[in-house]
Amino acid sequence: MLRNLDLTALRSFAAVADSGGVTRAAGFLNLTQSAVSMQIKRLEESLGVQLLNRAGRGVALTAAGEQMLGYARRLLQTNDEAVARLTGDAFEGEVTIGVPSDIVYPAIPKVLKRFHAEYPRIRVTLISSYTRRLKALFARGDCDLILTTENSIGPEGETLIELPLIWIGAPGGQAWRQRPLPLAFEYSSIFRSGVQEALDRAGIDWIMAVESDSTRSIEASVSADLAVDVLVEGAEPKYLERIQHGGALPDLARTQINLYTPAAAGSGVTALAADLIRQTYRALKA
Template sequence: MAALLDTDQLRSFIAIADTGTFTRAAEAVHKTQSAVSMQIKRLEETVGRPLFERDGRASRLTDEGERLLDYARRIVRLSNEALASFAETELAGRVRLGLPDDYAERYLPEILARFSQSNPRVEVTVVCEPTPMLMERIEHADIDLAIITHVSSRGSASVIRRERLLWVTSGRHAVHEQEPVPLALGRTFCTWRQAATAALDGRGKNYRVLYSSWNSTAVGAAVLAGLAVSVLPESALRSGMRVLGPADGFPTLPSCKIALVRNRADPSPLCDALAGHIVSSLDNLSAPAEKPGGDADALT
């Protein structure tokens, strides 16, 4: 009889791939590090291949581990959906979701459509704020779930999507050729902004921040009007925008990690159901064309 893959082992496997270490993965799946290590050992015995190798203090996927990761995500997602299909019909109440406004514009229609169809008696309260404010709300239990842009300094989180961070300008203007190049970015403590300016400094390219806003619509409007260059994740590209690269004098940027964080102090079936729909919805979006690299924070 063929061996079967254990979904609980796969969850721990995914957590290690997302967090980079067994310690952080154990925190994410609420198990001890030794329990997670044993799960991975058994999973490796099942597939007959090593899945991780040491890279300093971190754990890096082997080629076989990379191959398994996509299957693991799909298996876990389908398992969540199957269980939710039996439980969600009786769910009722209110669940509070937070996300930045640029994520709301791209992800919320799909999330709400899927969730409302399965849970017509559940009220979803949506809060749109920048990631740092959402993290404070999570800590104070003001919201139940939050979709954020993740960086390692924010601790462990469930990374549910990765995207390339791209330089963008108007397709009808040549503002990127100006000297110094005008930029539309987030506030000074925004890591996307810091990554963008650091990249230009490293290239010796002159620039000035002409527009600064938390609001992605305002930043996008400045770009489309041909007033400034900005940085956006790949799924946020709009009609009329042009992507800039090294050939245009704009260096490659790090990628961004989109994560889901939860209020662990008050877990509920409503949160579990909505979290499952969020993961499925973002997974169904078209995948980035290239495999991402390092971390970056969001405009929001």
């Protein structure tokens, strides 16, 4: 006899897998922890397999859980698309997304293109700013969801990917060879102090050659080979390039790209946008 999967339980399972824990998943789904745990337990019992390894402090997917997650995401996506298109409940409206300017590429254009193709009646407003301001806008409700670059994560956040910081300069540029090293940073750059400390530890003299509150001004200065900058790996624009310094510059820290969504955003326009962002970053990791 064929058995039917419970979509509500699948949604809880996917939320736990994406967020890394029952507590955080419960917040995203606006459910209690016990409700989420019970739904996953019923799903495991209906399948006769263990999906989560609960040993230790957190939860991890078993081999069966990893296999089930792919099916769960496809089933939920089909369900949500059918509901949205037939009822219009989640097929129109607007959503405001905040993204730091230095990680708009490469993910966000892909998100916006797919979002428009699948939900053309939803208006998307993109706010590009620095992490501290975006978190303030999110706290006030001026952004429905935000991406951040951070070394840690706060409430209502989930880490999508962790990437290294890299030195960037003009194509074929020589500014990175100069001493003191000329740096170009925005005033509000979250990476600025860490980079300076790394140079100090390496015994490399530096000067702040270019400062601005504009990302484009910094990029123009770096592309003119007046200074060097630091970006998240993969986010460098085509007119700049990663500096192959051969150890002449210190290795830099890694940073988390975090997604913040309201605890009650279990469905609707914000949830649709958040799911597309998650899918895009999962593809980047693949």
